[in-house]
Amino acid sequence: MIGHMRERVVAACDGASKGNPGPAGWAWVVADEKETPARWEAGPLGRATNNVAELTALERLLTATDPGVPLEIRMDSQYAMKAVTTWLPNWKRNGWKTAAGKPVANQDLVVRIDELLAGRTVEFRYVPAHQVDGDPLNDFADRAASQAASVQEPAGSGLGSPEPPPSPDTPPAKSPRRKAAAPRKNGSSSRTIKAKFPGRCVCGRGYAAGEPIAKNAQGWGHPECRTAEA
Secondary structure, three states: OOOOOOOOEEEEEEEEEOOOOEEEEEEEEEEOOOOOEEEEEEEEEEEEOHHHHHHHHHHHHHHHOOOOOOEEEEEOOHHHHHHHHHHHHHHHHOOOEOOOOOEOOOHHHHHHHHHHHOOOOEEEEEOOOOOOOOOHHHHHHHHHHHHHHHHOOOEEHHHOOOOOOOOOOOOOOOOOOOOOOOOOOOOOOOOEEEOOOOEEOOOOOEEOOOOEEEEEOOEEEOHHHOOOOO
């Protein structure tokens, strides 16, 4: 049964605030069938909180997508996700008041999101932010929101904007995850580790479990027995 309509659309949205509150921005990205960014939009919010930026990103994404097509939304904001999936139904029942009887924060955005979600099939998926091998869509939205917050300019595929630059919070994918150890006293920067098992060094002497050892040309051994070529 292959219809012309896509079974579902995968998207991500994110907000950023430099200072919380501070210069803020929002962004959303919609993927193609291969889950690579196909269509995206980002915009400035002036001075706002992270929460406002996150909710605005979601509101703009829902506005920009076809309500007739099921949507998967990847987000790295626990607050925005909880707000719409967990807290919103209760707030609504309470006349947009919190359990403490106070008006819901960012009520206009929350009400608008509630209206946009009505009658739609939307699945929210939490993805952790700033992972080297994290979700590429969320990473794209994160970078676009961060850039919009910094430069306070709109951007997007519709405007012909280039792909947003890497986020300063995400370690570059090419670098190893471990930082290089500080150079040791003997001028070598190789790491020493505690031996998990006893073993024998190239010098012929053994080492015990728990003793510091370092890698050398022939394997592992006493840090002081490291050879120049190691």
